[in-house]
Amino acid sequence: MERLVVIGGDAAGMSAASQARRRRGSDDLDIVAFERGEYTSYAACGLPYYVSGDIVDADRLIARTPEAHRANAIDVRTRHEVVAIDLDRRIVRVRDVRSDIERAERFDQLVIATGAAPIRPDLPGIDLDGVHGVHTVPDALRIERDIVGAAGSAAERPGSARRRRAVVVGGGYVGLEMAEALLTRGYEVTLVHRGHQPMPTLDDDMGARVATAMRELGITVVVDTEVVGFTAGADGRVGAVDTSNGVLPAEVVVLGIGVRPNSGLAATAGLEVGRSGGITVDDRLATSVPGVWAAGDCIETLHRVSGEAVAIGLGTHANKQGRVVGINVTGGHARFPGVIGTAITKVCDIEIARTGLSVSECERLGIDAVAATIEGTTRAGYYPGAAPIAVKTLAERSTGRTLGAQIVGGVGAGKRIDAAAVAIWNAMTIDALINVDLAYAPPFSPVWDPLLVAARKTADRL
Amino acid sequence: MERLVVIGGDAAGMSAASQARRRRGSDDLDIVAFERGEYTSYAACGLPYYVSGDIVDADRLIARTPEAHRANAIDVRTRHEVVAIDLDRRIVRVRDVRSDIERAERFDQLVIATGAAPIRPDLPGIDLDGVHGVHTVPDALRIERDIVGAAGSAAERPGSARRRRAVVVGGGYVGLEMAEALLTRGYEVTLVHRGHQPMPTLDDDMGARVATAMRELGITVVVDTEVVGFTAGADGRVGAVDTSNGVLPAEVVVLGIGVRPNSGLAATAGLEVGRSGGITVDDRLATSVPGVWAAGDCIETLHRVSGEAVAIGLGTHANKQGRVVGINVTGGHARFPGVIGTAITKVCDIEIARTGLSVSECERLGIDAVAATIEGTTRAGYYPGAAPIAVKTLAERSTGRTLGAQIVGGVGAGKRIDAAAVAIWNAMTIDALINVDLAYAPPFSPVWDPLLVAARKTADRL
Numbered sequence: 047m048e049r050l051v052v053i054g055g056d057a058a059g060m061s062a063a064s065q066a067r068r069r070r071g072s073d074d075l076d077i078v079a080f081e082r083g084e085y086t087s088y089a090a091c092g093l094p095y096y097v098s099g100d101i102v103d104a105d106r107l108i109a110r111t112p113e114a115h116r117a118n119a120i121d122v123r124t125r126h127e128v129v130a131i132d133l134d135r136r137i138v139r140v141r142d143v144r145s146d147i148e149r150a151e152r153f154d155q156l157v158i159a160t161g162a163a164p165i166r167p168d169l170p171g172i173d174l175d176g177v178h179g180v181h182t183v184p185d186a187l188r189i190e191r192d193i194v195g196a197a198g199s200a201a202e203r204p205g206s207a208r209r210r211r212a213v214v215v216g217g218g219y220v221g222l223e224m225a226e227a228l229l230t231r232g233y234e235v236t237l238v239h240r241g242h243q244p245m246p247t248l249d250d251d252m253g254a255r256v257a258t259a260m261r262e263l264g265i266t267v268v269v270d271t272e273v274v275g276f277t278a279g280a281d282g283r284v285g286a287v288d289t290s291n292g293v294l295p296a297e298v299v300v301l302g303i304g305v306r307p308n309s310g311l312a313a314t315a316g317l318e319v320g321r322s323g324g325i326t327v328d329d330r331l332a333t334s335v336p337g338v339w340a341a342g343d344c345i346e347t348l349h350r351v352s353g354e355a356v357a358i359g360l361g362t363h364a365n366k367q368g369r370v371v372g373i374n375v376t377g378g379h380a381r382f383p384g385v386i387g388t389a390i391t392k393v394c395d396i397e398i399a400r401t402g403l404s405v406s407e408c409e410r411l412g413i414d415a416v417a418a419t420i421e422g423t424t425r426a427g428y429y430p431g432a433a434p435i436a437v438k439t440l441a442e443r444s445t446g447r448t449l450g451a452q453i454v455g456g457v458g459a460g461k462r463i464d465a466a467a468v469a470i471w472n473a474m475t476i477d478a479l480i481n482v483d484l485a486y487a488p489p490f491s492p493v494w495d496p497l498l499v500a501a502r503k504t505a506d507r508l
Numbered sequence: 509m510e511r512l513v514v515i516g517g518d519a520a521g522m523s524a525a526s527q528a529r530r531r532r533g534s535d536d537l538d539i540v541a542f543e544r545g546e547y548t549s550y551a552a553c554g555l556p557y558y559v560s561g562d563i564v565d566a567d568r569l570i571a572r573t574p575e576a577h578r579a580n581a582i583d584v585r586t587r588h589e590v591v592a593i594d595l596d597r598r599i600v601r602v603r604d605v606r607s608d609i610e611r612a613e614r615f616d617q618l619v620i621a622t623g624a625a626p627i628r629p630d631l632p633g634i635d636l637d638g639v640h641g642v643h644t645v646p647d648a649l650r651i652e653r654d655i656v657g658a659a660g661s662a663a664e665r666p667g668s669a670r671r672r673r674a675v676v677v678g679g680g681y682v683g684l685e686m687a688e689a690l691l692t693r694g695y696e697v698t699l700v701h702r703g704h705q706p707m708p709t710l711d712d713d714m715g716a717r718v719a720t721a722m723r724e725l726g727i728t729v730v731v732d733t734e735v736v737g738f739t740a741g742a743d744g745r746v747g748a749v750d751t752s753n754g755v756l757p758a759e760v761v762v763l764g765i766g767v768r769p770n771s772g773l774a775a776t777a778g779l780e781v782g783r784s785g786g787i788t789v790d791d792r793l794a795t796s797v798p799g800v801w802a803a804g805d806c807i808e809t810l811h812r813v814s815g816e817a818v819a820i821g822l823g824t825h826a827n828k829q830g831r832v833v834g835i836n837v838t839g840g841h842a843r844f845p846g847v848i849g850t851a852i853t854k855v856c857d858i859e860i861a862r863t864g865l866s867v868s869e870c871e872r873l874g875i876d877a878v879a880a881t882i883e884g885t886t887r888a889g890y891y892p893g894a895a896p897i898a899v900k901t902l903a904e905r906s907t908g909r910t911l912g913a914q915i916v917g918g919v920g921a922g923k924r925i926d927a928a929a930v931a932i933w934n935a936m937t938i939d940a941l942i943n944v945d946l947a948y949a950p951p952f953s954p955v956w957d958p959l960l961v962a963a964r965k966t967a968d969r970l
């Protein structure tokens with residue numbers, strides 16, 4: 047029987063397996079998935095909200111357990127790591143993590159969905175207790191145990207009213223979400239970021255709005271600062287973070303420095319890896335070797351605005367790509383059309399979103415962009431709960447094409463980025479965007495939607 | 509000096525005047541605006557929220573007073589009604605409502621922005637005290653006085669614990685919003701609707717979801733029922749609503765039956781009026797007579813999906829159209845590209861939105877549509893506050909073109925319609941919609957956005 051092997055049991059791999067199973071029965075196609083860890087199909091993006099306590103039961107983060115996949119006739123083998131791919135003989139070498147025994151497994155078709163790995167710089171003290179990454183379910187369980195336990199012992203310490211201190215390293219999505227989580231847990235939180243402003247996927251002027259809002263929430267935001275190491279305290283755990291701008295005491299440290307594609311296995315096997323570090327695939331997500339596919343955080347994909355190949359690790363892409371591969375491995379013809387860099391997050395009530403290119407990306411790419419930023423409200427100004435919103439849009443000077451949008455605002459601000467995303471996806475001009483028929487009623491929008499006001503101002507500048 | 513006359517001092521007219529003034533100074537262009545009522549630039553869409561008490565100060569609904577317009581060198585004359593337009597002599601006849609004196613006013617260019625009038629069927633008893641329309645600021649002031657006063661006297665009535673009863677006639681946007689308002693004010697509310705389900709701009713299956721949600725809120729929803737008259741109670745005020753299905757006692761009645769374009773003045777002057785009842789204009793919003801323009805609820809405009817001319821009274825269109833006219837009357841070249849019927853409202857926490865065509869509209873138009881409805885959540889299922897959301901999408905069978913979308917859901921559901929609206933605006937196929945890069949993070953969306961899930965299911969059915 048034909049045999050499909052999937053490497054990696056998370057979003058992309060298991061979406062591919064599930065889609066393939068939906069299209070081909072178990073009497074027609076064997077599907078085996080190897081997963082190095084214990085969990086399958088877990089919501090990595092949800093981990094900060096487990097740490098914060100918003101999600102009480104970590105099991106809620108598991109979209110589908112290995113048992114559920116097995117009941118769906120997908121032979122999931124957890125704690126099995128694929129250590130080599132032999133493309134000529136069409137076998138993978140698999141190590142049973144528990145027994146350390148390796149064996150060969152043949153495949154007819156192969157899906158590589160090895161994900162991404164958190165960047166963990168080789169700094170002094172990075173392996174101290176209390177310095178945490180936050181990439182896997184065990185990571186989150188570990189942090190949660192640490193901070194809840196620590197908070198408990200702090201509360202018991204007689205005569206000490208000082209709040210425990212946490213330092214979050216990195217001002218990207220995970221950094222912000224972990225800052226919120228630790229704040230929610232009662233920590234005194236400092237965010238250290240090497241760039242000028244947090245949220246480097248926004249331009250600095252919008253990042254500055256994020257920084258201001260975070261400071262208003264009580265988070266100390268330290269920018270233009272490089273972490274150079276970690277020092278132990280009296281108890282042997284981490285006690286301080288050493289930076290280019292001095293020492294920050296901390297009982298807990300969380301790293302949110304970013305991820306890089308896990309493409310080493312594929313590269314060693316001889317598959318092409320792009321400059322982004324992601325595996326090179328075509329728009330059907332096929333590698334250069336017939337019957338070998340790749341999907342999820344380990345690949346690079348087309349950025350439809352810049353035309354560049356980019357590696358953007360995000361669960362929603364992984365799921366979509368997994369579906370595309372699942373269709374294609376079973377003889378279908380699905381295409382993944384690329385991405386435009388849409389992303390969203392929040393810190394407490396501050397919602398942050400972006401899509402397309404930023405001005406700084408345009409500068410790097412040599413695209414002449416015109417930008418404008420407006421301030422408005424999420425609802426009609428007179429309607430209760432109208433929250434402030436700032437919207438920045440940018441357009442190409444020569445063509446008027448909408449290039450990007452950024453939003454920082456209160457509740458109801460963030461998901462408005464989707465309208466901009468669909469506009470950019472369709473290469474609308476900024477002028478055409480002004481009159482688009484967006485939904486209006488006072489509880490939902492001012493009579494001129496803030497996105498359209500930003501478009502108007504950008505068009506005026508063109 | 510060149511003289512621009514504007515008929516109608518609300519959104520479209522005053523947007524046109526303001527835009528014209530921005531482009532041409534007062535030494536270069538006279539602008540006179542005649543408004544029959546007392547107010548200018550008011551938010552008609554906000555009136556239900558004044559009645560509900562969400563907006564305490566009715567002045568908040570006035571975006572710009574006559575005085576503010578005058579300070580901007582726009583000669584606003586309130587309580588002045590234009591009673592005739594002489595297109596040959598280029599004059600309007602204006603009646604001073606207070607003195608009843610008529611005079612002629614010349615124009616070089618004319619903007620007709622006469623708005624729409626609420627439909628008020630000629631039913632027995634419709635003029636009884638306590639039967640209210642809700643179209644203007646005075647309407648809203650009157651209702652508010654009536655219901656707050658009445659509620660007060662009810663509370664004072666010894667031994668009476670019965671809540672006062674309100675009947676809302678009409679299950680469209682205004683009807684739903686007034687039902688919410690009266691519920692908020694402590695009334696026992698019955699909504700009477702002639703169609704099978706409330707929200708006739710949705711398909712019945714989605715309207716049924718609205719009806720269910722409203723009933724759960726404690727609103728009595730009576731459908732397939734025609735109002736035939738109103739009967740006085742012992743106090744001479746309205747006491748009951750007579751319907752095709754029996755008598756509904758009511759201390760207060762609110763009519764929300766819809767509006768029709770105020771195009772009579774234009775028609776009498778010889779301008780063309782379409783089958784929708786709206787004034788015919790081209791995409792620059794010019795009428796057939798040079799220098800005579802029309803904008804807002806009194807015109808008809810292109811529905812970009814059906815290709816029909818439609819009259820949709822909505823403040824956001826009026827504002828956009830006013831801007832276009834303001835540019836064109838001053839020598840610019842702006843176009844209003846039409847609408848796609850996007851709309852949104854809510855009843856308490858139930859958000860309702862739609863865009864494009866519904867299945868029933870497609871049937872009327874002879875378009876072969878395929879539709880699918882999915883149920884999901886507004887946030888990741890494991891994230892606190894994830895509210896239910898139902899999304900229906902439809903596509904043309906022969907081309908796959910996305911035709912429409914409808915949403916009924918909890919907080920955070922409604923404004924998601926904008927992504928569908930931009931997709932439909934750009935004539936995306938439903939298949940292309942599946943992979944669009946919408947924003948994902950657990951507090952904002954499941955990993956597959958509900959809109960994309962609906963698109964997937966619709967595409968599967970094609």
